[in-house]
Amino acid sequence: QSALTQPASVSGSPGQSITIPCTGTSSDVGGYKYVSWYQHHPGKAPKLMIYEVNNRPSGVSNRFSGSKSGNTASLTISGLQAEDEADYYCSSFTNSNTWVFGGGTKLTVL
């Protein structure tokens, strides 16, 4: 159950777009549509932003979008805003009937 691979940090200026990749294997990301993304502000509960690769829960801004190609999923945030600054985690269901998270990416809005 190795963690999915995410960059430790990304940054962007307000109004710009950024993309966070999340790389797994054919046993998790590549094998299922069950990839999700969470936003986590330290000290608060994580928040679901994307589920099943590219679906947004009700109330999540359409500035957030997801995609997947092979064993790599991606989260794109367009029109960056100061409040987007947070830690972001991808997650996937696996063929062992478990879930695995990525190591997390710290987004800094410059």
Next chain:
Amino acid sequence: QVQLVESGGGVVQPGRSMRLSCAASGFTFRSYAIHWVRQAPGKGLEWVAFISYDGSIKYYADSVKGRFTISRDNSKNTLNLQMNSLRTEDTAVYYCARDLSYHYCVDVWGQGATVTVSS
């Protein structure tokens, strides 16, 4: 409103046991599967365990298998995590989290309970 509230955290010595609980409100608890997810200090999120809506199916991360037991009491809207043979690496904030049915992800999280394993 939909809410999950963890309790039972604290400081415990290595090798000892601790039980976390999670009280659910604002939704039909017996209809939802639930997860435990943890975050060690300075680290990322780690999935720990899953229990189906009726308690008949349970899955565990390799790191806790054989030491942790997830259970639920649907009559009391309560989820539990019995943690035995605790190790220093089990030190973390533990979140209970509701499964978004049929979508294999979590849509509601508690605020977390802190468990510190230290001598």
